Amino acid sequence: xxxxxxxxxxxxxxxIRVHPVTNTIMRQGVPTIINPYDLFAVEEALRLRDVHGGExxxxxxxxxxxxxxxxxxxxxxxxxxxxxxDRFFAGSDTLATTFALATAIRKIGETFGAPDIVFxxxxxxxxxxxxxxxxxxxxxxFRQLTYVSKLVSADPDAKEIVVERRSxxxxxxxxxxxxxxxxxxxxxxxxxxxxxxxxxxxxxxEIVTWSAADAGVEDMQKCxxxxxxxxxxxxxxxxxxxEKAAFVEAEDQTPAEALVEAIFERQPALQEDLAALAGGY
Amino acid sequence: MAEAPKxxxxxxxxxxxxxxxxxxxxxxxxxxxxxxFVEQERGQAHPVSWELLGEGRKLADKLKVDxxxxxxxxxxxxxxxxxxxxxxxxxxxAYLVADPLLExxxxxxxxxxxxxxxxTYQPEILLLGATTLGRDLAGSVATxxxxxxxxxxxxxxxxxxxxxAATRPTFGGSLLCTIxxxxxxxxxxxxxxxxMAMPExxxxxxxxxxxxxxxxxEDDIVTKVxxxxxxxxxxxxxxxxxxxxxxxxxxxxxxxxxxLIRQLATTLGAEYGCSRPLVQKGWVPSDRQIGQTGKxxxxxxxIAAGISGAIQHRVGVEGSDLIVAINTDKNAPIFDxxxxxxxxDAISLLPALTxxxxxxxxxxxRDKLASRRAR
Ligand SMILES: Cc1cc2nc3c(=O)[nH]c(=O)nc-3n(C[C@H](O)[C@H](O)[C@H](O)COP(=O)(O)OP(=O)(O)OC[C@H]3O[C@@H](n4cnc5c(N)ncnc54)[C@H](O)[C@@H]3O)c2cc1C
Ligand SMILES: Nc1ncnc2c1ncn2[C@@H]1O[C@H](COP(=O)(O)O)[C@@H](O)[C@H]1O
Numbered sequence: 001x002x003x004x005x006x007x008x009x010x011x012x013x014x015x016i017r018v019h020p021v022t023n024t025i026m027r028q029g030v031p032t033i034i035n036p037y038d039l040f041a042v043e044e045a046l047r048l049r050d051v052h053g054g055e056x057x058x059x060x061x062x063x064x065x066x067x068x069x070x071x072x073x074x075x076x077x078x079x080x081x082x083x084x085x086d087r088f089f090a091g092s093d094t095l096a097t098t099f100a101l102a103t104a105i106r107k108i109g110e111t112f113g114a115p116d117i118v119f120x121x122x123x124x125x126x127x128x129x130x131x132x133x134x135x136x137x138x139x140x141x142f143r144q145l146t147y148v149s150k151l152v153s154a155d156p157d158a159k160e161i162v163v164e165r166r167s168x169x170x171x172x173x174x175x176x177x178x179x180x181x182x183x184x185x186x187x188x189x190x191x192x193x194x195x196x197x198x199x200x201x202x203x204x205x206e207i208v209t210w211s212a213a214d215a216g217v218e219d220m221q222k223c224x225x226x227x228x229x230x231x232x233x234x235x236x237x238x239x240x241x242x243e244k245a246a247f248v249e250a251e252d253q254t255p256a257e258a259l260v261e262a263i264f265e266r267q268p269a270l271q272e273d274l275a276a277l278a279g280g281y
Numbered sequence: 282m283a284e285a286p287k288x289x290x291x292x293x294x295x296x297x298x299x300x301x302x303x304x305x306x307x308x309x310x311x312x313x314x315x316x317x318f319v320e321q322e323r324g325q326a327h328p329v330s331w332e333l334l335g336e337g338r339k340l341a342d343k344l345k346v347d348x349x350x351x352x353x354x355x356x357x358x359x360x361x362x363x364x365x366x367x368x369x370x371x372x373x374x375a376y377l378v379a380d381p382l383l384e385x386x387x388x389x390x391x392x393x394x395x396x397x398x399x400x401t402y403q404p405e406i407l408l409l410g411a412t413t414l415g416r417d418l419a420g421s422v423a424t425x426x427x428x429x430x431x432x433x434x435x436x437x438x439x440x441x442x443x444x445x446a447a448t449r450p451t452f453g454g455s456l457l458c459t460i461x462x463x464x465x466x467x468x469x470x471x472x473x474x475x476x477m478a479m480p481e482x483x484x485x486x487x488x489x490x491x492x493x494x495x496x497x498x499e500d501d502i503v504t505k506v507x508x509x510x511x512x513x514x515x516x517x518x519x520x521x522x523x524x525x526x527x528x529x530x531x532x533x534x535x536x537x538x539x540x541l542i543r544q545l546a547t548t549l550g551a552e553y554g555c556s557r558p559l560v561q562k563g564w565v566p567s568d569r570q571i572g573q574t575g576k577x578x579x580x581x582x583x584i585a586a587g588i589s590g591a592i593q594h595r596v597g598v599e600g601s602d603l604i605v606a607i608n609t610d611k612n613a614p615i616f617d618x619x620x621x622x623x624x625x626d627a628i629s630l631l632p633a634l635t636x637x638x639x640x641x642x643x644x645x646x647r648d649k650l651a652s653r654r655a656r
Pocket of ligand 1: 530571573588
């Protein structure tokens, strides 16, 4: 079985600061991490390989420094890492991103064997769209199984896969055909620690590095800014509410009573709502 | 499908690309009207669809165009009922693809139905809920149509020349950005449940319904539904749509103390929620998380105890009518957006608060209320 996992190196967004005067993002020195959601996809891919044999290829599109994240996934036991990096990709929105990644996955197929499953995370913490997975599936003409909470079975010979997929009202049990694209839900498994040998091998491993041309991109118009139908017009910090909270001070009541008083004072109608809601006793 | 500007490659965005705005290509000029995809699962419409119709109404009025509801589903009463509701929530007309193959949600037939409708009837704006269904579908449809999609928008507007301006959080919620799809149609956006207010429901007659064939047979569809396991009622939370929500954060100190949140919630007939670290620590199940990467809520009353009010939490609760914060630190950021604050130890306050509410809402007091109402 050949499994491709798409991961993204993202800024540790909790640490992003906005310049108080210019309102621009201060990016210097922001540490990067592997998009946490992608680790569930990596682990699921490794488990499948351990059961069925085959190889796991990790793929990322990003700056040259994204090599760090790929190397980390190699320490977990992935077999191969591909870095797609080119200035033509800069400024890609999700449509342009899926064009680049789908093209690279086709090239991976030609070079290392056609993939049976492509995994992505549910979403990234910087882009946070959950659209890249479905977009790749469409471009590769793979079926897509999103929000997968459990891989029930995969049969490489019959080319079948059964999964549990989270929906708003419950869980769908779906059967589909390989090749397929799966986006993994968080919390579905626990990332393994790699072995010492894997860690050593990872530091020496060669990262397959492709430019747009290497990956087989013919039409640069579909990449980066030019290939992106959406444009970001402005980035800004959320405005602060002008008024601060009114602090409750207890005088001749307990703080709890004073708080209840303050709540009903502001929203008298709540008293009836609560009486109705709390009805049971 | 905008995501925010990519972190490593971003210029201060405004200038260049927006300025290079070109004329809309000729073949897109006939694209008119605002569409809302009405999501239903097993005959049950998702309320986010009505929230979107409310928002779509405003956009359509500004553009002076029609607002259409798009309904996909099996033939039958449940689907007819959903169409009726779409008119009650403000649609001017509806597009319907009714076929037994659309009974359960599956990506392939739904993508085909929606893209066929778009290609035939050509809307300028298409809105979907950012649910597991809507996000699955929107990504496929936008990629098939090769158009732009702004995911998880928190604000929608049309600018002077009629372009859709979709604002969404970026960088994990620490910033906002406004995104345009200038030279492509339709302009697509998804919006999470509860981000937009629920519009008023007004009984209206069913208006024009345009039906369109699916054009598929079961053998064309690769993915099969083997089973559906409805969420157990006990585990299903109504957090997003609750009128009263009580939530706890790290300030509670231990999973045992989180019980105090549950007790208060039970007393109030409320739903309980939490900040993200409590989910990460395994104290509380993940469907109880409130915020950017959890649920968005809009209750009449939100009580937050031991929550600092980080921006990612704030964006999920800002639509609440009344926000009450309990925190030992009077400088905690939550007091910047709460309406009522109490600086105190939540662990000792919570049991007293539960008791104070219980007294206030006791049958005796309730009777007094009822008699007042009767008068
Ligand atoms: C990409 C990304 C997405 C995120 N998404 C979310 C999200 O969806 N939801 C979310 O909540 N967070 C989210 N976060 C995390 C967020 O940034 C904060 O870290 C988190 O909300 C903090 O949780 P907290 O307020 O419980 O803990 P803390 O920030 O540690 O605050 C605890 C508070 O409790 C107070 N306190 C301490 N003891 C007491 C006491 N005895 N009584 C009363 N008060 C006390 C303290 O003064 C403090 O203000 C996200 C972060 C990132 C990077
Ligand atoms: N630049 C990228 N390189 C590789 N994979 C990516 C990239 N961007 C997104 N992905 C994958 O697509 C998933 C969804 O991303 P997003 O649509 O940005 O929320 C992520 O969890 C990754 O698995």
